[in-house]
Amino acid sequence: MTALADETAPASAPEAHEGPAPLLQLTGIRAAYGRIEVLHGIDLLVPRGEVVALLGPNGAGKTTTLLVATGQHPASAGCVHLAGRHVNGARPDDLARLGLCTIPEGRGVFRNLTVRENLVMASYRGVPVDDVIQRAGERFPRLKERLGQVAGTLSGGEQQMLAMARGLATDPGLLIIDELSMGLAPLIVAELYEIVAGIASEGVSILVVEQFARTVLGVADRAVIMQHGRVLAAGAPADLEAELSAAYLGAST
């Protein structure tokens, strides 16, 4: 982590690029709920093939950042670029068909549908249903045994697996996960993060939001720390210890 005044770095991000554009780039994003602005200019970047962790305490604006990035909440200012394309205002279903896979906060499963039907829903992104089911079964044998079960009756960990299976079986280019660990036992969280690491090793770029930093930092290549709707710091996980405690505990750096 270098100081903000480092003058050797390129000046203006979107223009200064050579080679392929980063997978996801947010530039000066502002967003508001009604009259209350919650993001005050977020700059964020997910390089190709990397796992980026978006960290920060409750209410830092992490989830809103994801909602803007996935087209679920309008940005009042700033730009979203997906693989070099300007996608402000695009609808979430269009983004999904491009290969953006989002696992929303709190179990991204259709609770009234069966496991099989949940997997059928994944086939809207271009992969045939049978392939989706087969791949999901390979990665999560437990789901294969429960294809006929209604998803709302699965355990929390199994639901999260189903959500991930649904996302993964469709060859996403970018995977966005919100609060993977919410409400789950530490052992299951560790298991899920092993899967995330496996996915990353296949070349999928991942943006993962977490409130609890420790588990995700083992997997992430980069980390971005948010606080009060702004980016506080970013860099390699090892360099961010001080900023992390500042963000969570309010200690001064």
Next chain:
Amino acid sequence: MNQILIFGLASAAVYAVAASGLVVTYTTSGIFNFAHGAVAMISAFVYWQLSSPDAWDLPVPIALVLTLFVFAPGLGLLIDRVLMRRLHDAAPITRLVVPIGLLVALIQIASVIWSPDDPRQLSPFFDGKTVRFGGVNIQYHQLIILAVAVVVAITLRILLYRTRTGVAMRAVVDSRDLAALNGVSPDRVGALAWALGCSLAGLAGVLIAPILALDQTQLTLLVINAYAAAMVGRLRSLPLTALGALILGIARQAVDYNSAHMPEWLNWVTVDTVPAIMLFVVLVVVPQDKAALFGQRKDRSRVPNPSWRAVAGAGLALIAVTYFMQDLVGNKTLNTVGYGLALGIVALSLVPLTGYAGQISLAPLAFAGIGAAVMHRWGSDGNPLALVAVVVICAAVGALVALPALRLKGLYLALATFAFALFCEQTVFPRQQGFSQGTAKIGRLHIGGFTTNSDRANLVLLAVSFVVLGVIVTALRRGPFGRRLQAMKDSPAACATLGLDLTALKLQVFALSAAIAGLGGALYGGWRQQVGVEQFSMLKGALPGLPLVLLAVVGGIAAVAGALLGGLLLAVVPLVGDYHPELRDLMTVLPGLAGISLASNPDGAIAQTVSEVQANIARFRRRGEPKDESIGRRVLTMLLPPVPRLVPERIPRGGSPSAADVAVIDGELGLDWGRCRDDPRNA
């Protein structure tokens, strides 16, 4: 015996088609389409228009195709586009009453186009041809109905559970956002669901109309019978729905057959009341589907809390206006204002029940009818003591109805109250002496030497009653009772853990609401001096009662002033048509169309106006301070061309991070990256 079975089967098949259409719209759009019957009705009329020799005389197959594959789906698309698409985040009560508005509007539109005074007849398919089977003659039409029912049931089952589109439809109801994240366009799926549902309704309409009369209200009501069948399947299971239709069809035929030997104590069971009784019993007996609650949306509507100064000012102003009303307007208008005030009191009964406690009732007018009946029996000379009887009896009946319905929530509760109201209309009221002819006398109140015989005095009495009841309701909202009610609406579970007795609370608020509605009915009777079934009917008559709930919600279900507005609107709207005949058609449709406004301001007209005035005042006060975003900027953003649909070019996979990216993320953080040149606002 076999004859009963055949007739029962045939009508069961029609119910099955209608009910499965209802199930499909509900499972695929999450909205219970109260207007399902009305869509069936209007499709039958369109079919008549196309095929009848008295009208356009097209060949039957062409007329069928145009009705079922062009008109009905087109109507569905229109309904989705104009109304339903905006409702997915609305409060439960709004989602419920907007289709009611549609139902009323469709009935009125059909009456405007096809005057009910000219009799029309649709002939059955293959009229007159029969086949003999098992010793009975079966009409071809009945056979066709049976075959259609079976084909529809199987096709729907396959569509909803075996095809990707069907799964997507159910997924959108489950979670709209998540479906979009999966690449499904929720709007497109919703439109498809409504087109399909309306086609099924049209099919039911075309099949029923030849058996029954081609009549606006009758056809609409008949499909309401299908509610009972759909409830057996808990609005999701198609096989159980078919079973429900079968039970209903056979039960009606059996009752019809035995009507002559029905024992005295069972004489309230008639062909017409069987569906309402079955609906109520099914709702109460069959356990509420837990899974149906998964996708339930939170009620985020606000409850206004006016200051006492505003309440006193508005109340005194209302009383003053009514005092001088007679000098300002003609007799007819005066009459109408009186109805409006009385209906306002009836609508006021919904404020604590629905507005505060979130319990939906469609039966306020039924309780008003009970109030009027009690008043007629004991207070026909205008004895104010009868009002005490009205309050006591209505409160007791209200609690009694609520008792079996305690477990029911949202839609199920609404339908249970709907069944109760239908039952009252069909059985209870006609048995009251004078009610069926509409000649039940109710005298105007007198207290000691003071009488309210004059219109002026009676109108002021109505206004004073409204104000007093309104003040009581407002006081409740501020006190512990109102607080408990709102807490129950927000989180029943939290209330239970805090030691609140939810059962007692629900019974109390139902009793309170019924008592207010009963008082409204008694005073309504006093104003008219003569009442009958027609005044308290849901759909029939000059002033159908179902829109009252709708208009109360339009006014603002949690606001006392909203109730008054709702009551006045219901009464005054037809009057405008009387004075301006060129507007009459518009006016008859207006109560229904008012539902459309709900989609954009779910808190109702009053709350919307108040909050806008407050916002303007606040803006005025903050003049010197920095603004959120200039209006010019906002308009500019709105005027910019919409972002075109993305070219489906997939996001690449793999690759390694570019050095520049890493440098940016590791080095440039917190720096303003400058304005993005792709942002049209920076152009």
